Amino acid sequence: MPNPTTTSSPPVPRSLHDVCGDARRANCGQCWQVPGLSCATSTITGRDGYHVARFGRAMRRGLISGDDLMIALRTAGVFTSATLIYDVLPDGQR
Numbered sequence: 001m002p003n004p005t006t007t008s009s010p011p012v013p014r015s016l017h018d019v020c021g022d023a024r025r026a027n028c029g030q031c032w033q034v035p036g037l038s039c040a041t042s043t044i045t046g047r048d049g050y051h052v053a054r055f056g057r058a059m060r061r062g063l064i065s066g067d068d069l070m071i072a073l074r075t076a077g078v079f080t081s082a083t084l085i086y087d088v089l090p091d092g093q094r
C-alpha cells in the first residue's frame with residue numbers, strides 16, 4: 001500500500017525572487033561581484049540587479065535549474081550577458 005506522504009506533487013514554478021536569491025550564491029562572470037552581493041541596485045526601485053552572465057554561471061554550478069534560468073531570462077526580453085535582471089519581491093511590494 002503506497003504511503004501518501006511520499007507521493008510528490010507537481011513542481012511549482014519558482015518566483016524570480018527565489019531564482020535571484022540562488023543566483024546570488026555564484027560570483028558574476030560579467031562584473032566579478034562576489035557571492036552574496038548583488039551586481040547593482042536600481043536607484044529607482046531600490047531592487048537588486050544581477051547580470052545575465054551570473055544566472056548562467058549559477059546554472060552550471062547547479063545552484064539554479066534550466067527552468068529557473070528561463071524564469072529569469074523571460075523577464076529580460078532581449079538581453080546580452082551584461083543585461084541586468086532585477087529581483088522582485090514575492091508580494092510585489094515596492
Ligand SMILES: [Zn+2]
Binds near residue numbers: 030031033051054
Ligand atoms: Zn554582475
